[in-house]
Amino acid sequence: MRLAALAQETRLAVFRLLVQTGPDGLCAGDIQARLKLAPATLSFHLKELSTAGLLKARQQGRFIYYAPDFKAMNALLGYLTENCCDGGECEVDCASPAASTEC
Amino acid sequence: MRLAALAQETRLAVFRLLVQTGPDGLCAGDIQARLKLAPATLSFHLKELSTAGLLKARQQGRFIYYAPDFKAMNALLGYLTENCCDGGECEVDCASPAASTEC
DNA sequence: TTCATATTTCCAAAATAATGGAAATATATT
DNA sequence: AATATATTTCCATTATTTTGGAAATATGAA
Numbered sequence: 715m716r717l718a719a720l721a722q723e724t725r726l727a728v729f730r731l732l733v734q735t736g737p738d739g740l741c742a743g744d745i746q747a748r749l750k751l752a753p754a755t756l757s758f759h760l761k762e763l764s765t766a767g768l769l770k771a772r773q774q775g776r777f778i779y780y781a782p783d784f785k786a787m788n789a790l791l792g793y794l795t796e797n798c799c800d801g802g803e804c805e806v807d808c809a810s811p812a813a814s815t816e817c
Numbered sequence: 818m819r820l821a822a823l824a825q826e827t828r829l830a831v832f833r834l835l836v837q838t839g840p841d842g843l844c845a846g847d848i849q850a851r852l853k854l855a856p857a858t859l860s861f862h863l864k865e866l867s868t869a870g871l872l873k874a875r876q877q878g879r880f881i882y883y884a885p886d887f888k889a890m891n892a893l894l895g896y897l898t899e900n901c902c903d904g905g906e907c908e909v910d911c912a913s914p915a916a917s918t919e920c
Numbered sequence: 921t922t923c924a925t926a927t928t929t930c931c932a933a934a935a936t937a938a939t940g941g942a943a944a945t946a947t948a949t950t
Numbered sequence: 951a952a953t954a955t956a957t958t959t960c961c962a963t964t965a966t967t968t969t970g971g972a973a974a975t976a977t978g979a980a
Contacts, residue, residue, distance in 0.1 A: 715824065715826075717820065717823050717824040717829065718824040718825070719824075720820050720824070721818065721820040721821040721822075721823070721824030722821070722967085722968085723818070724968085726820065741926080741927095742926070742927060742928090743925090743926060743927080746927095751970095752969070752970045752971085753926085753927070753928080753970085754927095754928080754929085754930090754969075754970050754971075754972090755968075755969055755970060756927090757927065757928050757929080758928095758929095758967095758968075758969080758970095759968090760927095760928095761928085773976095773977090775926090775977065775978065776925065776926050776927080776976075776977045776978060777926065777927090777977095778926080778927065778928095791894050825937085825938085827938085844956080844957095845956070845957060845958090846955090846956060846957080849956095849957095854939095854940095855939070855940045855941080856940085856956085856957065856958080857939075857940050857941075857942090857957095857958080857959080857960090858938075858939055858940060859957090860957065860958050860959080861937095861938075861939080861940095861958095861959095862938090863957095863958095864958085865937095876946095876947090878947065878948065878956090879946075879947045879948060879955065879956050879957080880947095880956065880957090881956080881957065881958095
């Protein structure tokens with residue numbers, strides 16, 4: 715479950731760091747250094763995020779680079795508003811979050 | 818943490834049911850009947866969602882109606898894409914999820 | 921091949937969260 | 951006041967998740 719994958723401080727920090735970094739991503743070691751995590755801990759969370767489909771990994775020599783899967787991220791955002799107000803019109807501002815146009 | 822509040826099957830089911838129902842919401846008993854939850858269990862999750870700021874409760878007689886706080890929901894969606902690609906332009910489609918215009 | 925570095929897997933301990941029965945509270949109706 | 955219904959709180963049990971040390975694996979460099 716993707717939401718669950720993001721619903722954990724450490725994993726959210728990892729994901730957001732990668733979102734901010736962009737498509738090139740960061741290798742595990744860099745993430746570890748930036749967020750000060752034990753290797754095993756980071757590895758666990760990277761696996762969770764990858765399994766959830768939120769991250770894409772690519773090996774480059776000894777390094778493994780992780781980057782967000784932006785498509786998956788979008789799907790997740792869409793999911794939350796799906797069928798809002800029973801599919802009908804609604805006066806409430808339940809779409810187009812401010813940041814969604816800033817990317 | 819709002820994400821964490823939604824990252825639990827039962828709570829997500831409750832929230833989505835309420836999103837689909839709209840601003841009028843449903844009383845606890847109706848939610849309970851629809852999702853077949855033990856009263857104590859539902860109460861626990863409603864409190865989690867409320868504490869997270871995702872639900873608004875209004876008492877009406879003996880009943881307590883719960884409805885989504887759509888503003889909070891939007892803030893949450895925005896949060897995820899915040900600072901995407903370091904604030905710069907990015908070719909990746911990391912905004913405007915399909916469903917966000919359908920509400 | 922040997923050594924160094926990057927990352928993961930294994931595993932067990934610790935922490936946190938979910939569940940639901942039973943009792944408590946709150947409101948309404950008679 | 952007595953009774954009925956809606957919902958919550960209390961609490962103990964169970965289930966799940968997180969953590970990180972140590973060992974294993976993988977890749978590259980000398």
